Amino acid sequence: MLNLLPGLSDLLGSQSVSVPISKLKGRHLLSVRELDVEAVTSLLLEAEVQKRLVLEGAGGCDRLKHRVLASVFYEPSTRTSCSFQAAMQRLGGTVVCVNPDNSSVQKGETLDDTIQTMGCYCDAIVLRHPVKGSAAQAAAVSTKPVINAGDGVGEHPTQALLDLFTIQTELGGIVGRDASSPLLTVTLLGDLRNGRTVHSLAKLLALYPQVRLIFISPPALAMPQETVDELRSINADQDIVTDLSLGEAIGQSDVVYVTRIQKERFASAAEYDAVAGSYCVDASLMRQAKERMIVMHPLPRNAEIHSEVDTDPRAAYFRQMQNGMFIRMAILCQVLE
Numbered sequence: 001m002l003n004l005l006p007g008l009s010d011l012l013g014s015q016s017v018s019v020p021i022s023k024l025k026g027r028h029l030l031s032v033r034e035l036d037v038e039a040v041t042s043l044l045l046e047a048e049v050q051k052r053l054v055l056e057g058a059g060g061c062d063r064l065k066h067r068v069l070a071s072v073f074y075e076p077s078t079r080t081s082c083s084f085q086a087a088m089q090r091l092g093g094t095v096v097c098v099n100p101d102n103s104s105v106q107k108g109e110t111l112d113d114t115i116q117t118m119g120c121y122c123d124a125i126v127l128r129h130p131v132k133g134s135a136a137q138a139a140a141v142s143t144k145p146v147i148n149a150g151d152g153v154g155e156h157p158t159q160a161l162l163d164l165f166t167i168q169t170e171l172g173g174i175v176g177r178d179a180s181s182p183l184l185t186v187t188l189l190g191d192l193r194n195g196r197t198v199h200s201l202a203k204l205l206a207l208y209p210q211v212r213l214i215f216i217s218p219p220a221l222a223m224p225q226e227t228v229d230e231l232r233s234i235n236a237d238q239d240i241v242t243d244l245s246l247g248e249a250i251g252q253s254d255v256v257y258v259t260r261i262q263k264e265r266f267a268s269a270a271e272y273d274a275v276a277g278s279y280c281v282d283a284s285l286m287r288q289a290k291e292r293m294i295v296m297h298p299l300p301r302n303a304e305i306h307s308e309v310d311t312d313p314r315a316a317y318f319r320q321m322q323n324g325m326f327i328r329m330a331i332l333c334q335v336l337e
């Protein structure tokens, strides 16, 4: 059994929670690089407050009454877009959505102009776009905070925050982690080249001591060297392991974070076919896993986690997606209040 720090609910008990002052007020959230441990802790505590409000309290409040969020998604999304919308509505605010398929984007309007437009009507802008760096580009012209909801193969900072909130609520040991904490072994499995969620999560985990990262991918989909170099620059002591089999990795992990092969990022169908179906977490692999560990996935899933794993109590991916709304409520409160 792991002896990690207790989960947030245990940590906070039934006491009223005092959330440290936010550093995010009025600021863009483009990359996890903008966050430090203090800012992450503040968001995790705030998310716990929001979770209690939704699950045990009134279901919502008026903290963001009369505030308007722009939701601008140039790529498909279910969880990220809907959880941001639900989060804003639970806080008493409203959402204006731009659908690039039937907006002035179809008349040739640039991203910069669409962003400046939404800045006239809204108090913050959530943006998903296929081009890496597009969130930073939008922020450069925006009069309102831009929240990156995924910029191509770049980053997905709000997903990484909900992932960390999930690890904290399931296993504990993120808030208060220090050099004397038990080792936390996290395996990132799948399309590490194109998956923006793992880029952000690995960088966020690199802020913490005593975290061991295992990377497992088809060779063509390995973690980009640029990201590995960045991880080294954040935390030179971090143990990064790349030579284990999937079974070995699962046996050693506290968290197995599975990702989909990002089909839409491949240049050709042949390139995708060469790696499709190359890994799958199933019940037989789970028999090699520790009793206390969790399997995570940002979703949507294809065939990389067999549905027979869904009923395993260690399968945390559906709980993880619910956490998305709580962390986005926390982010919106801290950016907009």
Ligand code: NCD
Binding pocket: 079, 080, 150, 156, 159, 196, 197, 259, 260, 262, 298, 299, 300
């Ligand atoms: C992820 C994304 O869009 O990067 N989805 C999500 O936001 N939950 C993962 C994916 O699409 O595979």
